[in-house]
Amino acid sequence: MTSTEITASPIALRGLAKHYGATRALDDVSLDIPAGSFTAILGPSGSGKTTLLNALGGFTTLDAGAIEVSGVDMAGVEPSKRGFGYVFQQYALFPHMTIAENIAFPLVSRKVDRAQIKERVTRMLEMVELSHVADRDASQLSGGQQQRIALARALVYEPAVILLDEPLAALDRRLRESLRAELRQVHDRVGSTFILVTHDQEEAMSMADRIVVMRNGKVEQVGTPAEVYDTPVSEFVATFLGDCNLMRGTVDSAGGLVTEDGLLIARATGLPGGTDGVAAIRPEGLRLVRAEPEAAESVVKATVESQQFMGREVLIACSSPVGRLLARVPRSRINAHAEEETRPGCVVQLGWTVDSVHVIES
Structure with a gap:
């Protein structure tokens, strides 16, 4: 046919x-x-x-x-x-x-x-x-x-x-x-x-x-x-369509979404200053940071709550100052030593590129 x-x-x-x-x-x-x-x-x-x-x-x-x-x-x-x-x-x-x-x-x-x-x-x-x-x-x-x-x-x-x-x-x-x-x-x-x-x-x-x-x-x-x-x-759409990290902040005079503690979550949001916003970051948008952050990257310290083996990836759930975070990390990025570092109770650094974050007005 x-x-x-x-x-x-x-x-x-x-x-x-x-x-x-x-x-x-x-x-x-x-x-x-x-x-x-x-x-x-x-x-x-x-x-x-x-x-x-x-x-x-x-x-x-x-x-x-x-x-x-x-x-x-x-x-x-x-x-x-x-x-x-x-x-x-x-x-x-x-x-x-x-x-x-x-x-x-x-x-x-x-x-x-x-x-x-x-x-x-x-x-x-x-x-x-x-x-x-x-x-x-x-x-x-x-x-x-x-x-x-x-x-x-x-x-x-x-x-x-x-x-x-x-x-x-x-x-x-x-x-x-x-x-x-x-x-x-x-x-x-x-x-x-x-x-x-x-x-x-x-x-x-x-x-x-x-x-x-x-x-x-x-x-x-x-x-x-x-x-x-x-x-x-x-x-609703962000959380209904798969896992999604939501980070809340307020747009500053430079157009960036910033937390109460001054952490830059996203840059160039397109929203007017003073607007409350929510950054939607998928788990694959977070990475483990072991050295200095990359350019245009923000980092937050987080405590590992759980670790799930998912074949080629590991899903790490963490608590952090910006809320509960999920990071989907390729197993190729986690060696035997790093697996010990990401067990429940361990403190890790999670980073994301602020220029690529999608922001929703709240």
Whole structure:
């Protein structure tokens, strides 16, 4: 299947609202989803991400707002009439049907010509590399195989939009990692607009080209994975997307973020003098300093609380005058002698480059 066979659809969400009693599941959500993008909607439980996906699919009636797909208003359009493909967490395969019959079902229900059904089903089976199990019942397949069949069924009638509701959540870690790559490859091959709902940050960051972070029914930030990770717009986004060190200070007359003790945390913040700010520094942005600090680097003494082995890296948790700090240090930087120096109770020096610190106004 080539990308030219599907015309991907842009989606516009305008002022979406959905209330359940006093709870605002969606609170004036507006968002543009480009055609052909792989967009991940990410957030904790209760953030509104599943409600948003259900509204897109037509399974939830909105209290206010509009959804447009390729400029067409979806108000009143039933889920089966929207032309979307759906992949659910539980796959929803028909256990009494063979794999080939499961994939063919959307085409049969649309009364597609029998010869065309056979050709499309064959193509889908080849794409998900399951041609050899075409005649088996769905119940005979592993979880990973069922996930691929559910994806093939969603793609077989060439929808412009694919909605994925935590499709990998029920799988073990190793299989999830394998299928992430497969999903991304399928997206790139078919060219549809993919919209994934997940609470798994790693899943979203590894597959999507756009991340939508939600909180309390609102969109907190939209951007590329690199943008939301490196330049979070709020403390919530900074701490939700992986580990993050937050150092608080006030902007001085030179534009630097400084602690009460005069430690320079960040330089050239872009904020006016007197503004309170929070520096967001990822654990990989801290390093162990054993000699003199490098140019444009600040250093703080910290007491090691714990040390976690993480394969190629060691995660060191410390208490310090600027708060609790996490440093992710490559094992190549920690020799046998240094391991003794970074055990719990030891005092270390942690440094960071002040010119590259992202500052959030608090």
